[in-house]
Amino acid sequence: MTSTPVQGAQVVSRVASLLRIVGRKPEGSPLVELVRESGLTRPTVHRLLSSLASEGLLDQDPQSGNWVLGPEILLMGSVASARFPLEDIARPSLRRLAEETGESAFFSIRRGAETVCLLREEGSFPVRSFVLHEGVRFPLGVASAGTAIMAFLPEAEQEELLAGWAAHARDFAAAHTEALVRENLAKTRQAGYSVNPGLVLEGSWGMGAAVFDQRGRPAWALSLTGIEPRFKGERQELLGRLLMEEAHRISTLLQGTAGAV
Amino acid sequence: MTSTPVQGAQVVSRVASLLRIVGRKPEGSPLVELVRESGLTRPTVHRLLSSLASEGLLDQDPQSGNWVLGPEILLMGSVASARFPLEDIARPSLRRLAEETGESAFFSIRRGAETVCLLREEGSFPVRSFVLHEGVRFPLGVASAGTAIMAFLPEAEQEELLAGWAAHARDFAAAHTEALVRENLAKTRQAGYSVNPGLVLEGSWGMGAAVFDQRGRPAWALSLTGIEPRFKGERQELLGRLLMEEAHRISTLLQGTAGAV
DNA sequence: CCCAAACCATCCATATTGTGGACACTCATC
DNA sequence: GATGAGTGTCCACAATATGGATGGTTTGGG
Incomplete structure (x- = not known):
């Protein structure tokens, strides 16, 4: 799971693990939970989440503040489902x-x-x-x-x-x-x-x-x-x-x- | 599209754009195409793709060598669809x-x-x-x-x-x-x-x-x-x-x- | 069969990029 | 109005990702 044989890919592995954690529950997760589960520091998690959100891969639920899977994931999921x-x-x-x-x-x-x-x-x-x-x-x-x-x-x-x-x-x-x-x-x-x-x-x-x-x-x-x-x-x-x-x-x-x- | 208001997120934006390009076609894309479309250099694209693949976000089709959306995308898409x-x-x-x-x-x-x-x-x-x-x-x-x-x-x-x-x-x-x-x-x-x-x-x-x-x-x-x-x-x-x-x-x-x- | 072209994979010195400690803010709860 | 738990932001520092260069493999053409 945490094995990363590929070099020069720290961020990719971090991003992937954040996406996976967010994707565990349809209602998403608050920041603290992501910090706890990922083992990363708060600023890092926050920065990664924000950039993922600006790319449309995540969204922040305006009500709960939870981070949830974003529209781009839905799109890509839809394409993957075609296969x-x-x-x-x-x-x-x-x-x-x-x-x-x-x-x-x-x-x-x-x-x-x-x-x-x-x-x-x-x-x-x-x-x-x-x-x-x-x-x-x-x-x-x-x-x-x-x-x-x-x-x-x-x-x-x-x-x-x-x-x-x-x-x-x-x-x-x-x-x-x-x-x-x-x-x-x-x-x-x-x-x-x-x-x-x-x-x-x-x-x-x-x-x-x-x-x-x-x-x-x-x-x-x-x-x-x-x-x-x-x-x-x-x-x-x-x-x-x-x-x-x-x-x-x-x-x-x-x-x-x-x-x- | 290419606007990145978030700081410290170069890789995230690159990764997102690669995923989007791969996700344009269900049959995926060969490396050269991704290099051309993303405007990145070949080593960089290759490294990002490999790490994405090792995280399960992408896969390399054994037949065509094309990079295609991976199982994790399917999973997350499925969760996003629940919402x-x-x-x-x-x-x-x-x-x-x-x-x-x-x-x-x-x-x-x-x-x-x-x-x-x-x-x-x-x-x-x-x-x-x-x-x-x-x-x-x-x-x-x-x-x-x-x-x-x-x-x-x-x-x-x-x-x-x-x-x-x-x-x-x-x-x-x-x-x-x-x-x-x-x-x-x-x-x-x-x-x-x-x-x-x-x-x-x-x-x-x-x-x-x-x-x-x-x-x-x-x-x-x-x-x-x-x-x-x-x-x-x-x-x-x-x-x-x-x-x-x-x-x-x-x-x-x-x-x-x-x-x- | 050999050569060329097109594509794919990998190395490693470099500086660009991401990091996280520290600080500031907001909103509940007591 | 004080405490605490959660969120958002800054910036000096160095760890990390970068890409030029090199080698390998497959495809197709002569």
């Missing part, structure tokens, strides 16, 4: 999943050693969790989407992640011990789908299924989240079946897409 | 327009003194133009979308643009003389929709209608493009009516949206 039309590919599956299960459905992408939540579709069930939303990142192996993806990576890559597990999982390492994760990965490989039994947030369960790219690598994941009682017993198998069905449908769709991400 | 759900708001109108008219339909946004094409919906008519696609920018007052928007700006802003017209319109100034543009703007204000009679590309006509934000400012535009014979006489009035209908529908939808862009 990879997420909405067309994944949205219908999310709609069906949310509709049929009543839970909230998510589409996440693998990005390096993380998963990032891209799309969300609210379910009808009146109790909903708000841990997961567009922009949220988890280390691979944490949460249902990350587990589903990691389970189907080449074994060497899995072992690499597990070797530096504590550093990789960070705050999540406490609840996600290496042994527990290994067990979850094995279960996932067997069942085809992953189950997160409230490890991220007590009582908040999740299930996920990996989506494979043209080269057969697990690059995305569909997932469902909801409260514990709705993810047990027979219903768990039902949800798993639905997830895998839709994941397979998307994987197939992707065979027809030109550019990979 | 401003373009697809939900504008896509249905584009579908209807393309369906009912057979021409290709576009949704553009105003960004400073430019319009940027955000969404495209292909029509069924077998002759199609490829001048306009996601990411393409025109100076305000050029092409149908830019004319529709400019016509409804406060008079002072219009005069400001016209004052520096040659510099503003650049390559388009030849075909778009100040007198002609003034006339087009007047016609647009009267009819409610704009007509571009092949000024950008001979034989390729366009029509546009402005979409207004919460504060009543023209911030977006719907437009149609196609070949000359299909944009004349009674049909022109029909297309104008359809465009204005859909533009009005979107303007109304936007009243309900929280965050402006």
Whole structure:
């Protein structure tokens, strides 16, 4: 993440990390938070934010003063979507999943050693969790989407992640011990789908299924989240079946897409 | 565009301009093109591109070697869309327009003194133009979308643009003389929709209608493009009516949206 | 098959550029 | 009206990004 093999690029890496932090939440972040999260000094952060804003990459919300993603990001995102039309590919599956299960459905992408939540579709069930939303990142192996993806990576890559597990999982390492994760990965490989039994947030369960790219690598994941009682017993198998069905449908769709991400 | 009121931000402005150039075309750009367009030296461009790529903001297409928008842009675009759900708001109108008219339909946004094409919906008519696609920018007052928007700006802003017209319109100034543009703007204000009679590309006509934000400012535009014979006489009035209908529908939808862009 | 042209990648001494400590301001809260 | 938490700005300093120069690779033409 913080590795920058490219020389002479201090500002680029700083700017990128600020953009990522701002992009974690649709409502953006105040300056202090960006200072804290980035580890930079206030003047530096402020100057970078101002220049990013003057370029249209960020905006400052007049009400809250929060820094939010700017119009240029929207534009570029729109162009990037032309190469990879997420909405067309994944949205219908999310709609069906949310509709049929009543839970909230998510589409996440693998990005390096993380998963990032891209799309969300609210379910009808009146109790909903708000841990997961567009922009949220988890280390691979944490949460249902990350587990589903990691389970189907080449074994060497899995072992690499597990070797530096504590550093990789960070705050999540406490609840996600290496042994527990290994067990979850094995279960996932067997069942085809992953189950997160409230490890991220007590009582908040999740299930996920990996989506494979043209080269057969697990690059995305569909997932469902909801409260514990709705993810047990027979219903768990039902949800798993639905997830895998839709994941397979998307994987197939992707065979027809030109550019990979 | 090139104005940078913020101090200590050279790299930020350079990076932003590179991203914008790459984002002009979904298929990206080769290094030379970026060097030419940005006016920077090759080593500098190369270094910035490499660092942007290592941050995931860009990617280098393995086939063509072209630099293209990277996964992080897709992610951030997705988050930005949560604040401003373009697809939900504008896509249905584009579908209807393309369906009912057979021409290709576009949704553009105003960004400073430019319009940027955000969404495209292909029509069924077998002759199609490829001048306009996601990411393409025109100076305000050029092409149908830019004319529709400019016509409804406060008079002072219009005069400001016209004052520096040659510099503003650049390559388009030849075909778009100040007198002609003034006339087009007047016609647009009267009819409610704009007509571009092949000024950008001979034989390729366009029509546009402005979409207004919460504060009543023209911030977006719907437009149609196609070949000359299909944009004349009674049909022109029909297309104008359809465009204005859909533009009005979107303007109304936007009243309900929280965050402006 | 060889040569030229066009494009891409990298090195490193230089000074231009970005940095951050210190100071000033604004707005809640007590 | 005093305290504190957050935001915005200045400027001397040096770390950082710069770009001329060099070498490598691919494409196409003779």
